[in-house]
Amino acid sequence: MKKLIFILMLFLPLTAMAQKFGYMNYDAVLKAMPEYTQAQGQLDILKAKYKAEAERTDQEFNRKYSEFLDGQRDFPKNIMLKRQKELQDLLQNGVKFREECDKLVKQAEEELMTPVTSKLNVALGQVGDEMALEYIINTEGKDFLYIGPNGIDITSAVKAKLGIQ
Numbered sequence: 001m002k003k004l005i006f007i008l009m010l011f012l013p014l015t016a017m018a019q020k021f022g023y024m025n026y027d028a029v030l031k032a033m034p035e036y037t038q039a040q041g042q043l044d045i046l047k048a049k050y051k052a053e054a055e056r057t058d059q060e061f062n063r064k065y066s067e068f069l070d071g072q073r074d075f076p077k078n079i080m081l082k083r084q085k086e087l088q089d090l091l092q093n094g095v096k097f098r099e100e101c102d103k104l105v106k107q108a109e110e111e112l113m114t115p116v117t118s119k120l121n122v123a124l125g126q127v128g129d130e131m132a133l134e135y136i137i138n139t140e141g142k143d144f145l146y147i148g149p150n151g152i153d154i155t156s157a158v159k160a161k162l163g164i165q
Contacts, residue, residue: 024139024153024155043105124136
């Protein structure tokens with residue numbers, strides 16, 4: 001009997017330490033937000049504008065390159081060198097423009113997504129507080145092979161907090 005009481009006393013603190021936690025797929029909820037869709041739409045418009053300008057630059061380069069190939073036999077050496085230099089400059093400017101576009105798109109994405117992720121994070125905090133959760137696990141990466149009985153799927157609670165159907 002003493003051994004049974006001793007064993008129960010050992011396991012009692014372990015059961016009292018069981019923590020209640022929530023889990024959800026962060027990315028799935030983020031993509032369900034109307035603000036996310038709006039931000040992605042704005043990014044798509046920006047990307048399309050940069051793409052159109054890059055294509056225009058490519059067409060200009062291709063046109064000048066074609067003209068160069070057509071006339072290179074007839075050009076004096078100094079004109080040929082001048083045209084080669086123009087082509088090199090166009091190519092370098094095109095590469096620089098694409099790099100700058102990538103940087104500007106990334107910056108715009110951060111600016112557009114910051115308020116969206118902040119809103120989701122606030123909702124997560126509120127749901128966590130309301131449900132007295134110790135922590136919330138993001139199941140997005142499928143890093144968790146098993147979630148025990150103390151885990152609560154908070155997806156619907158977070159969506160409700162955000163006003164998502």
